[in-house]
Amino acid sequence: MYSKEEMRKTIERHGIRLTPQRTAIVDALSGFPGIFSVGDLQRHLAKSNPDLGRATLFRAIDLFVRLGVLEKVHREAGEDGYTVGVTGHHHHLICRICGDIRHIDFCPIQKDIDDLVLQEGFSDSVHRFEIEGVCAICREKSLRKKKKA
Numbered sequence: 001m002y003s004k005e006e007m008r009k010t011i012e013r014h015g016i017r018l019t020p021q022r023t024a025i026v027d028a029l030s031g032f033p034g035i036f037s038v039g040d041l042q043r044h045l046a047k048s049n050p051d052l053g054r055a056t057l058f059r060a061i062d063l064f065v066r067l068g069v070l071e072k073v074h075r076e077a078g079e080d081g082y083t084v085g086v087t088g089h090h091h092h093l094i095c096r097i098c099g100d101i102r103h104i105d106f107c108p109i110q111k112d113i114d115d116l117v118l119q120e121g122f123s124d125s126v127h128r129f130e131i132e133g134v135c136a137i138c139r140e141k142s143l144r145k146k147k148k149a
């Protein structure tokens with residue numbers, strides 16, 4: 001996962017200026033180890049940066065996604081979210097209750113995809129998929145609740 005320092009370096013390496021607002025956003029990102037929405041980030045930043053508008057925030061997030069510093073995460077239920085990026089090809093395992101996210105750094109289907117792509121006469125393929133489930137902590141919590149009821 002990108003650290004604050006790595007995020008800054010990646011942004012600057014692309015010739016993008018770290019404005020005070022972008023710096024504030026980068027700083028805020030370390031407060032979100034899991035998945036967050038634009039609203040979450042905006043609420044988090046509201047106190048320290050009351051002037052930061054939603055449009056500026058959206059533009060910065062778009063930019064960070066393009067640089068790979070952030071990743072967009074599709075959720076089966078509810079709105080799509082974002083998470084701090086990880087380099088290299090990987091997949092996501094997401095808890096649908098708490099939004100905990102694991103970056104799985106191997107590809108279980110690369111070979112099948114390569115075969116399929118070749119068979120269809122395609123090249124230069126990319127793919128992504130996400131797996132949703134219930135994490136161990138949330139499962140434990142729900143079991144305890146059931147026992148009490």
Ligand SMILES: [Zn+2]
Pocket residue numbers: 095096097098099100134135136137138139
């Ligand atoms: Zn969970």
Ligand SMILES: [Zn+2]
Pocket residue numbers: 071085086090091092103
């Ligand atoms: Zn990831």
Ligand SMILES: [Zn+2]
Pocket residue numbers: 089090091106107108109110127
């Ligand atoms: Zn893969």
